[in-house]
Amino acid sequence: RMSAHPDYEVVIGLEVHVHLRTRSKLFSTAGVSYGDPPNHHTTPVCLALPGALPVLNAKAVELAVRAGVATNCTIHPTSIFARKNYFYPDLPKGYQISQFEEPLCTEGWIEIETESGGPKRIRLTRIHMEEDAGKSLHDGSADQSRIDLNRAGVPLVEIVSEPDLRSAEEAGAYLRKLHSILRTTGVSDADMEKGQFRCDANVSLRKHGATELGTRREIKNVNSFRFVEAAIEAEIDYQADLLDSGGEVRQATVGYDAEQDRLFLMRLKENADDYRYFPDPDLIPLVISQERIDTIRAELPELPDARCHRFEEDHGLAAADAVKLVGTGALADFFETAVAAGAEPKTAANWLTRDVLAWLNEHQRELAEVALDPAGFAALIGLVDAGRLTAKSGRDLLSELLAEGGDPERLMQERGLEAVSDSGALEAMADEVLAAEPKAIASFKDGDAKAVNFLMGKVMKQSQGKADPAQVRKILIAKLEAL
Numbered sequence: 347r348m349s350a351h352p353d354y355e356v357v358i359g360l361e362v363h364v365h366l367r368t369r370s371k372l373f374s375t376a377g378v379s380y381g382d383p384p385n386h387h388t389t390p391v392c393l394a395l396p397g398a399l400p401v402l403n404a405k406a407v408e409l410a411v412r413a414g415v416a417t418n419c420t421i422h423p424t425s426i427f428a429r430k431n432y433f434y435p436d437l438p439k440g441y442q443i444s445q446f447e448e449p450l451c452t453e454g455w456i457e458i459e460t461e462s463g464g465p466k467r468i469r470l471t472r473i474h475m476e477e478d479a480g481k482s483l484h485d486g487s488a489d490q491s492r493i494d495l496n497r498a499g500v501p502l503v504e505i506v507s508e509p510d511l512r513s514a515e516e517a518g519a520y521l522r523k524l525h526s527i528l529r530t531t532g533v534s535d536a537d538m539e540k541g542q543f544r545c546d547a548n549v550s551l552r553k554h555g556a557t558e559l560g561t562r563r564e565i566k567n568v569n570s571f572r573f574v575e576a577a578i579e580a581e582i583d584y585q586a587d588l589l590d591s592g593g594e595v596r597q598a599t600v601g602y603d604a605e606q607d608r609l610f611l612m613r614l615k616e617n618a619d620d621y622r623y624f625p626d627p628d629l630i631p632l633v634i635s636q637e638r639i640d641t642i643r644a645e646l647p648e649l650p651d652a653r654c655h656r657f658e659e660d661h662g663l664a665a666a667d668a669v670k671l672v673g674t675g676a677l678a679d680f681f682e683t684a685v686a687a688g689a690e691p692k693t694a695a696n697w698l699t700r701d702v703l704a705w706l707n708e709h710q711r712e713l714a715e716v717a718l719d720p721a722g723f724a725a726l727i728g729l730v731d732a733g734r735l736t737a738k739s740g741r742d743l744l745s746e747l748l749a750e751g752g753d754p755e756r757l758m759q760e761r762g763l764e765a766v767s768d769s770g771a772l773e774a775m776a777d778e779v780l781a782a783e784p785k786a787i788a789s790f791k792d793g794d795a796k797a798v799n800f801l802m803g804k805v806m807k808q809s810q811g812k813a814d815p816a817q818v819r820k821i822l823i824a825k826l827e828a829l
């Protein structure tokens with residue numbers, strides 16, 4: 347779907363909820379863990395038992411500050427935890443602890459690449475800390491819902507953008523960049539399938555040149571980059587059609603059904619929600635010294651933009667390859683270690699962004715789980731570069747090494763994969779094939795260039811894939827022309 351509604355300017359602001367990478371919850375010692383049986387990670391604080399008091403997790407504060415400095419925010423030495431009051435079964439306290447009037451971080455920005463090529467700054471309104479709610483499970487019998495409080499109290503930051511995004515593509519670029527920053531700085535694992543990185547998209551339209559914002563609808567909790575873009579496209583179509591036919595957008599919260607590529611209404615939002623926010627009397631103000639903030643800033647690892655730039659400058663990589671390597675951080679670390687171990691950078695980048703990524707996708711594995719270390723990888727692509735392994739044999743060995751590890755050189759010998767580069771052996775194979783294929787020789791003489799490919803296939807087969815195809819072609823053509 348590609349929305350084209352030239353009469354309107356699209357306006358989008360995103361709210362992103364990100365789980366901080368801590369071992370325990372924001373205000374209790376309960377562990378943060380995914381996929382365990384329900385209600386195995388709870389303490390009296392998570393359960394809101396009478397008299398239980400919250401104690402703030404210092405690691406969560408550090409990671410929230412890190413998120414702020416990585417996105418060019420002002421970090422406030424004092425911020426306030428407030429109670430956001432509402433009733434829901436998965437919220438036993440009856441309120442969520444969040445920051446409202448005095449958040450930890452404000453006025454940041456990140457840069458995205460736009461379709462027109464240039465970079466564009468997207469402003470961040472704020473980043474505040476809060477706790478996640480539990481989960482209601484509606485998957486049992488029809489007349490029952492169950493509550494799982496493992497997630498209740500998991501530390502989050504909410505990252506709110508200004509309404510600076512102007513298309514679904516820009517929203518996607520913003521989310522990918524933010525995701526990459528948070529992962530490479532270790533703020534969050536940001537695994538979207540585990541709900542560690544969730545996005546609400548606010549979308550409105552207005553006539554070009556209008557200064558006031560149009561009425562927005564908010565698309566809740568879409569869990570992949572691609573689906574956020576698709577949901578926004580669907581929303582733009584919906585609002586444009588409505589406005590075109592003289593209708594008015596009503597402020598609402600909607601959901602997105604990815605399977606049917608359809609939006610559905612969740613609730614109309616005629617009035618502002620009233621959460622009766624007030625400072626939580628159980629918690630003192632969060633005070634961080636300027637010194638602590640400066641230390642966190644100084645210890646910030648290299649950010650994705652800078653790292654891409656360095657890869658382009660130092661290793662001559664194409665921008666697109668650099669972006670692919672740097673995306674999550676892990677691939678870029680592997681790349682740098684392999685290059686330090688002697689791998690040719692461009693070749694290493696090619697193999698990583700193409701073959702290794704494809705293998706990881708196919709096998710649903712993380713790079714950290716593979717059995718091949720960067721030095722082994724460097725040795726493997728070195729064998730291909732030196733012509734001792736054909737590219738095809740190299741790829742076959744790569745799969746085996748990623749799955750089971752081992753020494754590339756020894757494995758090559760064990761498997762008898764060393765390339766046949768001995769031209770005497772190749773000439774003999776070519777002679778044998780030519781003797782058996784008089785028809786192909788005749789076709790070649792009649793000007794059918796494809797006959798060479800056919801003959802090459804035969805020689806490659808004889809060599810069991812170990813011959814260098816370019817060398818075989820050269821030998822065959824020389825022989826054919828001499829016939």
Ligand code: ADP
Pocket residue numbers: 357358359360361506507508509510548549550559560561562564
């Ligand atoms: P809430 O959704 O909790 O009421 P805000 O009103 O602060 O919070 O807005 C949340 C997000 O919606 C922000 O990212 C903001 O940029 C965006 N936003 C606000 N108004 C509009 C609008 N008219 N069109 C598009 N986005 C908007």
Ligand code: MG
Pocket residue numbers: 361546564
């Ligand atoms: Mg909102």
